[in-house]
Amino acid sequence: MMKLKPAEPDFVEMVKEKIGGNYFSIHIGINIHRIDVGEIEATIDLQGHHLQQMGYVHGGVTATFADVVSGFAAFTLAKRGQGIVTADLRVSYLNPGIGTKLYGKGWVIKAGSRMHFCEAEIWTIDENGKRTDVAKSSSTMVVV
Amino acid sequence: MMKLKPAEPDFVEMVKEKIGGNYFSIHIGINIHRIDVGEIEATIDLQGHHLQQMGYVHGGVTATFADVVSGFAAFTLAKRGQGIVTADLRVSYLNPGIGTKLYGKGWVIKAGSRMHFCEAEIWTIDENGKRTDVAKSSSTMVVV
Amino acid sequence: MMKLKPAEPDFVEMVKEKIGGNYFSIHIGINIHRIDVGEIEATIDLQGHHLQQMGYVHGGVTATFADVVSGFAAFTLAKRGQGIVTADLRVSYLNPGIGTKLYGKGWVIKAGSRMHFCEAEIWTIDENGKRTDVAKSSSTMVVV
Amino acid sequence: MMKLKPAEPDFVEMVKEKIGGNYFSIHIGINIHRIDVGEIEATIDLQGHHLQQMGYVHGGVTATFADVVSGFAAFTLAKRGQGIVTADLRVSYLNPGIGTKLYGKGWVIKAGSRMHFCEAEIWTIDENGKRTDVAKSSSTMVVV
Numbered sequence: 416m417m418k419l420k421p422a423e424p425d426f427v428e429m430v431k432e433k434i435g436g437n438y439f440s441i442h443i444g445i446n447i448h449r450i451d452v453g454e455i456e457a458t459i460d461l462q463g464h465h466l467q468q469m470g471y472v473h474g475g476v477t478a479t480f481a482d483v484v485s486g487f488a489a490f491t492l493a494k495r496g497q498g499i500v501t502a503d504l505r506v507s508y509l510n511p512g513i514g515t516k517l518y519g520k521g522w523v524i525k526a527g528s529r530m531h532f533c534e535a536e537i538w539t540i541d542e543n544g545k546r547t548d549v550a551k552s553s554s555t556m557v558v559v
Numbered sequence: 560m561m562k563l564k565p566a567e568p569d570f571v572e573m574v575k576e577k578i579g580g581n582y583f584s585i586h587i588g589i590n591i592h593r594i595d596v597g598e599i600e601a602t603i604d605l606q607g608h609h610l611q612q613m614g615y616v617h618g619g620v621t622a623t624f625a626d627v628v629s630g631f632a633a634f635t636l637a638k639r640g641q642g643i644v645t646a647d648l649r650v651s652y653l654n655p656g657i658g659t660k661l662y663g664k665g666w667v668i669k670a671g672s673r674m675h676f677c678e679a680e681i682w683t684i685d686e687n688g689k690r691t692d693v694a695k696s697s698s699t700m701v702v703v
Numbered sequence: 704m705m706k707l708k709p710a711e712p713d714f715v716e717m718v719k720e721k722i723g724g725n726y727f728s729i730h731i732g733i734n735i736h737r738i739d740v741g742e743i744e745a746t747i748d749l750q751g752h753h754l755q756q757m758g759y760v761h762g763g764v765t766a767t768f769a770d771v772v773s774g775f776a777a778f779t780l781a782k783r784g785q786g787i788v789t790a791d792l793r794v795s796y797l798n799p800g801i802g803t804k805l806y807g808k809g810w811v812i813k814a815g816s817r818m819h820f821c822e823a824e825i826w827t828i829d830e831n832g833k834r835t836d837v838a839k840s841s842s843t844m845v846v847v
Numbered sequence: 848m849m850k851l852k853p854a855e856p857d858f859v860e861m862v863k864e865k866i867g868g869n870y871f872s873i874h875i876g877i878n879i880h881r882i883d884v885g886e887i888e889a890t891i892d893l894q895g896h897h898l899q900q901m902g903y904v905h906g907g908v909t910a911t912f913a914d915v916v917s918g919f920a921a922f923t924l925a926k927r928g929q930g931i932v933t934a935d936l937r938v939s940y941l942n943p944g945i946g947t948k949l950y951g952k953g954w955v956i957k958a959g960s961r962m963h964f965c966e967a968e969i970w971t972i973d974e975n976g977k978r979t980d981v982a983k984s985s986s987t988m989v990v991v
Binding site: 438442463474475478486500 | 609630
Binding site: 649651653654668669676679690695697699 | 793795798812813820822836837839841843
């Protein structure tokens with residue numbers, strides 16, 4: 416694991432401010448709980464509109480969640496005025512998402528001056544505390 | 560291009576019925592306009608909640624759209640009682656999505672008895688009729 | 704399809720020169736037959752060492768072939784002194800590769816100043832002239 | 848991390864036997880050093896023919912290595928008579944591969960009856976013992 420350094424000391428505030436303008440992220444109900452250098456954790460309280468026809472979390476919710484936690488993980492490394500856009504996102508759907516809450520974590524696996532490689536995990540926890548991995552993603556994020 | 564054959568003569572009705580239960584797909588406003596064997600076309604009327612902080616279509620909307628048109632393209636080949644789940648999805652973000660309507664097309668590039676490989680294109684058309692490619696995706700869909 | 708323009712008029716010679724130093728590409732026997740703006744076609748004469756345990760073309764040969772035709776397709780757009788490196792490569796294995804010759808085509812689907820998105824197809828042709836798609840790939844290529 | 852169980856008690860011998868017929872894997876010099884349930888470690892002694900024009904390990908070598916360690920990691924879970932084929936392989940190229948030896952590790956992140964999801968890491972270690980990550984991959988492997 417490489418040691419990551421934020422470009423700005425107030426990167427936590429920068430992320431919080433950016434989230435306020437991320438309308439789709441708010442629309443689907445992503446709540447960010449932890450903002451660390453190169454790492455973001457969040458949850459979604461699952462509702463009926465997050466599901467597909469079999470009653471599982473829709474793959475689009477999972478992909479969006481992976482994209483958001485990865486993109487913001489990359490954004491913790493940004494200089495003021497820089498933005499992060501996704502060049503490429505890949506999601507492996509490991510298990511059906513079943514439950515009332517979806518957990519997500521995104522992190523930077525390799526930081527660069529022009530692009531960052533990120534990964535994300537999406538999972539559920541049942542009433543007995545058992546974690547089920549719903550998806551794993553990898554992405555290429557570009558600094559703009 | 561391989562010649563694809565539907566397993567059921569009423570595959571168009573099967574798709575329409577399935578869409579009714581795809582809550583997240585409805586929630587983000589995906590309208591399917593064309594249902595052919597192994598091929599689906601759809602649009603999204605873009606609203607404020609579909610955007611990210613720069614005013615472009617959110618990558619999660621694009622990924623969801625790609626997943627939906629690809630998954631239903633695969634579903635046109637399903638036997639009654641079979642379902643389609645996404646095993647993995649990759650989205651390449653080619654250009655920012657700017658405009659009032661998002662167009663999407665998904666198709667099967669290789670059909671199999673247990674899995675289908677699909678691709679999708681997402682694009683916009685400006686007021687002069689100029690098309691801009693927003694994303695290209697490839698996916699592995701599993702028959703369940 | 705976007706209209707692509709080469710940065711240098713002698714891009715064909717630039718590609719040919721570059722190939723001479725691509726030792727692994729030579730080692731596995733990739734022969735480039737066509738060099739166009741943003742597009743490359745090549746073949747590999749298949750030998751025993753290209754195969755895996757079931758007698759099919761090894762997935763690594765296919766991935767290497769996809770990477771090479773895509774990377775050189777991107778390189779046709781390079782300015783003198785620039786290089787192209789692969790940021791990420793995805794290969795979907797559509798059908799087993801069986802035969803005496805592997806065909807490959809790589810092309811740029813979206814060119815940029817800092818990165819190019821490419822795709823590639825790998826296929827075989829049997830003694831009756833029937834084409835079988837072996838793989839489809841998409842990749843993100845970075846200008847360095 | 849899910850607990851994995853081999854289907855056959857002699858899975859180590861099954862892997863060793865299978866490797867003997869993997870001609871391309873032998874051709875590029877992959878040496879498997881560790882065979883555990885759902886996990887494989889291997890090395891390649893780098894030679895001139897493994898390189899591309901800048902003197903770095905060719906992306907095709909890295910992709911092949913990732914495919915082989917992932918595929919054999921999946922194969923440790925196979926029943927006698929079953930084979931593993933790659934449906935989809937995605938490689939993120941994190942840093943240039945420079946050195947005399949390439950290290951690779953592949954593992955199963957989710958096992959299933961019909962498909963396995965795998966990941967792989969490829970890295971180098973310099974003369975001071977410093978590890979550099981060259982690539983990370985994810986793949987979908989199908990049981991046949």
